[in-house]
Amino acid sequence: MKRVAIVGYAQHPILKNAGALNEVELIMPVVHQLFNDLGISQKDIDFTCSGSCDYLQGAAFAFVEGLSAIQTNPPIKESHVEMDAAWAMYESMLKIQMGDAETALIYGFGKSSPGDLDAIISLQMDPYYISPLWPDRVSLAALQARVLLNQNIITQEQMLATVMEARTNSKNNKNALITDLIDESDYLNNPMVSSPLNKLDCPPISDGSSAMIIASEEKAYEFTDHPIWIEGIDHRIESSNLGSRNLATSNTLQASMKQLNLKNIKFDVAELHTQFSHEVPFLKFLLNLQDVPTNLSGGPLVGNVMMCAGLDAVGKTYESLKDNQLTHGLAHATSGPCLQHNMLVHLEAKK
Amino acid sequence: MSDSKDLLRAPFELAYNYKRSSGPVMSEFFEALGQQKILGTKSRAGKVFSPAAEFDPETHESLKEMVEVGPGGSVESFSWIEVPQNHHLIKDPFAFALIKLDGADSSMLHMIADCNEADLSIGTRVTAAWSETSDKRITDIKFFTLEK
Numbered sequence: 222m223k224r225v226a227i228v229g230y231a232q233h234p235i236l237k238n239a240g241a242l243n244e245v246e247l248i249m250p251v252v253h254q255l256f257n258d259l260g261i262s263q264k265d266i267d268f269t270c271s272g273s274c275d276y277l278q279g280a281a282f283a284f285v286e287g288l289s290a291i292q293t294n295p296p297i298k299e300s301h302v303e304m305d306a307a308w309a310m311y312e313s314m315l316k317i318q319m320g321d322a323e324t325a326l327i328y329g330f331g332k333s334s335p336g337d338l339d340a341i342i343s344l345q346m347d348p349y350y351i352s353p354l355w356p357d358r359v360s361l362a363a364l365q366a367r368v369l370l371n372q373n374i375i376t377q378e379q380m381l382a383t384v385m386e387a388r389t390n391s392k393n394n395k396n397a398l399i400t401d402l403i404d405e406s407d408y409l410n411n412p413m414v415s416s417p418l419n420k421l422d423c424p425p426i427s428d429g430s431s432a433m434i435i436a437s438e439e440k441a442y443e444f445t446d447h448p449i450w451i452e453g454i455d456h457r458i459e460s461s462n463l464g465s466r467n468l469a470t471s472n473t474l475q476a477s478m479k480q481l482n483l484k485n486i487k488f489d490v491a492e493l494h495t496q497f498s499h500e501v502p503f504l505k506f507l508l509n510l511q512d513v514p515t516n517l518s519g520g521p522l523v524g525n526v527m528m529c530a531g532l533d534a535v536g537k538t539y540e541s542l543k544d545n546q547l548t549h550g551l552a553h554a555t556s557g558p559c560l561q562h563n564m565l566v567h568l569e570a571k572k
Numbered sequence: 573m574s575d576s577k578d579l580l581r582a583p584f585e586l587a588y589n590y591k592r593s594s595g596p597v598m599s600e601f602f603e604a605l606g607q608q609k610i611l612g613t614k615s616r617a618g619k620v621f622s623p624a625a626e627f628d629p630e631t632h633e634s635l636k637e638m639v640e641v642g643p644g645g646s647v648e649s650f651s652w653i654e655v656p657q658n659h660h661l662i663k664d665p666f667a668f669a670l671i672k673l674d675g676a677d678s679s680m681l682h683m684i685a686d687c688n689e690a691d692l693s694i695g696t697r698v699t700a701a702w703s704e705t706s707d708k709r710i711t712d713i714k715f716f717t718l719e720k
Contacts, residue, residue, distance in 0.1 A: 279586050280586075337657075337658070337659065339657060339659065340657070340658075340659040343659065348592055349592070349594060349598055349623075349710065350623045350680075350681070350710050351681055351710075353709055353710050353711050354661065354668070354681065354682060354683060354710065354711070355659045355660055355661060356668050356681065357657060357659075357660075359651075360651040360653060360668040361651075361668070363651030363668075364649040364650070364651050364668065364669075364670055365649070366651075367649045367650065367651065367694070368648075368649045368694075371649075371694050412654070413652070413654060414653075415651040415652065415653050415668070416651060416652040416653075416654070416689060417651070418651070459629070460629035462621070462623075462625050462629060462678065463670070463679075463681050464623075464648075464670050464672075464678045464679030464680050464681055465621060465625065465629055465678035465679075466629075468649065
């Protein structure tokens with residue numbers, strides 16, 4: 222394996238409603254901030270890969286518009302994933318491993334405010350057995366929450382603590398959308414959206430964008446004195462047949478942990494793409510993170526830009542390691558209902 | 573500036589405006605639903621998937637043998653919606669649920685209606701209520717109701 226490092230990451234302030242700002246106008250500032258911070262330009266980038274969802278914009282090939290945010294003349298090598306931009310990072314890793322690129326620009330963007338996100342996400346499900354029933358994303362997550370509560374894998378108190386902690390941690394995150402603190406009675410008096418999940422258990426509708434640059438060992442030190450290495454990366458998906466999955470565990474996450482040999486690593490920090498409160502104690506349990514500071518950025522509960530929040534977990538882990546001189550970080554990205562598809566990224570700062 | 577009537581125009585329909593084929597396994601499942609029967613596919617090891625799966629997600633074995641399951645089953649999990657949204661098919665409080673039909677080893681995602689949240693728990697017995705018309709779609713099961 223060629224060694225690859227993250228050399229830069231930038232995030233747009235997460236907005237409740239970006240209004241007339243279009244996707245290009247959301248991407249441009251973060252890409253330019255990255256280029257300026259590193260003193261580089263598009264010509265220093267061998268491969269560009271983005272993550273977004275055409276369903277959010279309601280038009281086929283809407284992601285092509287996003288390319289207007291970067292310089293594409295002379296022609297560039299470029300790709301796109303209809304997934305969270307964490308998977309654009311994965312594709313970029315492969316491109317570097319294959320020897321087709323030494324550097325890659327990754328960006329993700331999403332505007333959830335103009336449409337009805339619950340209805341839109343329904344359309345992305347299995348079109349035969351599931352989409353025709355129009356299950357909203359909260360109700361699907363709630364199915365897993367109930368299984369976990371029923372089997373005492375997590376508790377309602379842990380869900381409350383997660384919501385309160387996310388808001389406390391939002392002070393560490395200058396781009397957070399939700400920053401107001403709540404107390405126990407605010408939580409308990411909040412109406413259920415889809416029981417057992419209330420509004421505070423769910424992430425806010427968010428607009429925004431993020432960008433990251435990764436580079437091979439040869440190039441990384443040209444860009445920065447403090448690269449953070451991608452020591453391991455693995456992603457696995459479970460069946461689209463929701464009813465055949467065991468929602469009380471995640472066989473795929475366990476397989477990824479084994480593949481990445483994470484058992485004996487003492488993580489200093491973790492950022493999880495946990496969109497719903499019950500997912501935090503569940504993943505901390507599965508990933509052995511009980512004593513590891515997790516989601517110090519507040520995580521998706523204080524700002525959840527669709528198609529970016531997974532890349533943001535990687536970016537926030539990168540920032541934590543870089544800014545606090547820590548050694549090992551774990552980032553998690555997810556896609557699909559009830560943590561169907563998961564990616565783990567082990568980041569390491571070399572002393 | 574040209575006159576607006578000179579502009580090229582194209583219609584734009586924001587919709588799911590394409591057709592899908594159901595394939596051999598799901599076609600049989602949907603044909604049977606049209607006759608108010610629920611089928612599942614059975615693996616060599618005897619595991620039954622309903623709704624009918626085309627392959628076993630664990631062994632990747634191709635599944636063809638059909639067996640009838642349900643129409644009764646038990647609730648494996650549910651989420652209760654007190655205030656349905658515009659896109660939901662049921663306008664009164666209802667649940668999305670994973671229902672393990674009698675004779676099946678996997679669960680079906682569907683809805684439960686005509687009851688209260690307090691009536692439901694994991695293990696509650698429910699049975700299929702059929703739509704008045706048959707479209708040979710998953711919505712031919714209108715929803716599930718408490719077993720009498």
